[in-house]
Amino acid sequence: QTIEVGSSSGTYAITVGKQLRMTPYRYLPDHFSRKKNRLLILADETVASYYLEDVRAAYAEKLPVHTYVLPAGEAIKSFSGYEEVLTACLEMRLDRESAIIALGGGVIGDLAGFVAATYMRGISLVQMPTTLLAHDSSIGGKTGINHPEGKNMIGAFHQPEAVIYDIEMLDTLPEKEWLCGFGELVKHGYIGDQHLLEQLKGLNQYATFTISDELLASSITVKKEIVHQDEREESIRAYLNFGHTLAHALEQTAGYGVLTHGEAVVNGMVFALYVGRRLGYGGPDPAEEIQWLRAFGYSFAPLNQMNPSQILQAMKRDKKNRGGSIRYVVLANLQQPLIATLGDEQLLTYMDAFKK
Ligand code: NAD
Ligand code: ZN
Structure with missing residues (x-):
């Protein structure tokens, strides 16, 4: 291809x-x-x-x-x-x-x-x-x-x-590295290709560790289209950050290397789905997404054990923020990412509520 x-x-x-x-x-x-x-x-x-x-x-x-x-x-x-x-x-x-x-x-x-x-x-x-x-x-x-x-x-x-x-x-490629990259395929599915997402969900978890060039090409195409429209990340390229605001904060607070990037991203995406729903948007139900992702080998302990105020501080150091407030990529629906601007208190409330 x-x-x-x-x-x-x-x-x-x-x-x-x-x-x-x-x-x-x-x-x-x-x-x-x-x-x-x-x-x-x-x-x-x-x-x-x-x-x-x-x-x-x-x-x-x-x-x-x-x-x-x-x-x-x-x-x-x-x-x-x-x-x-x-x-x-x-x-x-x-x-x-x-x-x-x-x-x-x-x-x-x-x-x-x-x-x-x-x-x-x-x-x-x-x-x-x-x-x-x-x-x-x-x-x-x-x-x-x-x-x-x-x-x-x-x-x-x-x-x-x-x-x-x-x-x-x-x-x-070792299994751990496999799961690292698989998180980005799932991300491209959520933000840009529902068919890709369904095919990923349908993969037999035991056969996951082989992937077709067709699925990879679909995933690459999602990224390519976004980058083509916004090469220098002045607007929609930020959608590729879906799941990554929390992921970077989780990685940073855990100490780099403790958590794999893929695991952090998968946790971050599930939380972003939750935030989207709290803001009144549609998109997949985070509880259901956790189920199939867990079956693939991802742990959600990082999300359940996070310390909200520590995470918030780490998020605020992210170079992708503008002027103090946190820009959060959520889904209005499948394949419909958008950027929400969240206040500190709001995020803390969501993190606390999610943990319960
Ligand atoms: P990596 O390059 O370190 O590879 C992971 C491990 O797998 C390494 O130990 C490597 O030796 C081993 N490995 C690689 N290919 C292998 C193979 N075919 N068989 C067996 N072992 C193999 O890490 P990665 O996960 O590929 O990349 C992570 C980096 O990518 C981070 O630094 C991140 O910041 C960066 N990144 C960049 C962009 C970008 O747009 N430029 C996007 C996402 C991530
Ligand atoms: Zn990533």
Whole structure:
């Protein structure tokens, strides 16, 4: 399946399918190999151990290829990780005609993307996502690193030249990581594709750990459409934040790494459904959603155990707020997200009431 994406810096293709890593040039723009002089493939140790050699050999058929392997985990999405990769780029003599290939999940994608956005004021980037979550993070052009004071605080918009999503690589993804990415599929279902949501609900939970390119393409399409209309998050791109205001606060108060992002998002979405109902809107019944999501392996303990005043404080530090009040994405109905502005007292009341 190929999805064309229009962006301010031109169109690019997202291709989803099996074995794509073996013939990447087929999914790159024509002339890619003639226009480039060399490539740098970035991967973390885990992904490298499974797939780097295949990918390197495939690219090396046409161009000189360098590789650089980083430790796995969020810690490399930092100033020091960024500096380390820039140094590698300089040592490998990459220039404006070179391209960076991000082979990995959202961590490698964001870091490699930020390097590509800033090295020599911007060079080409190709995303090769390897996690389920990266079906989300590899599209839309957001790249960046973390600051000790907050996640994703330093970054740039930089659209890839292509996204090559070989879903065969998902076969080695651990279950925990699977559930992390699945939360974003559910999110895209709620905010933009009822059919997708129904298909996800209908998946046999024991067979969940394989997913079709069709479902992934539907999920990608929801994000693509929103980003296409609002690349720089001036308006509706904020809908993609559905479930994330509480999720970020839960992650922060639990300490990063304690709670997986997917679990936090699923908890956040259920609470957002509840808030929507309290505001008088329609949308799915949170109690029913909890049931099927729990059957997939998600825990709702974070929501039941949250400390409302602590959560409120964490929410207020969110960089997406404007002028003090909290902007909350709720559903007027399925596929109808909207942004509600909530006062502190109101949110505290809802959190207390939800826990009961
Ligand atoms: P990740 O890249 O750290 O991958 C998770 C783990 O899975 C890692 O340990 C990795 O080594 C391993 N892994 C990756 N692919 C594998 C495979 N095929 N087989 C076996 N193991 C594999 O994390 P992630 O969940 O993919 O991404 C999280 C990051 O994405 C966060 O930093 C988040 O901020 C970012 N993000 C960015 C955007 C965006 O729009 N740019 C959107 C959402 C999230
Ligand atoms: Zn998310």
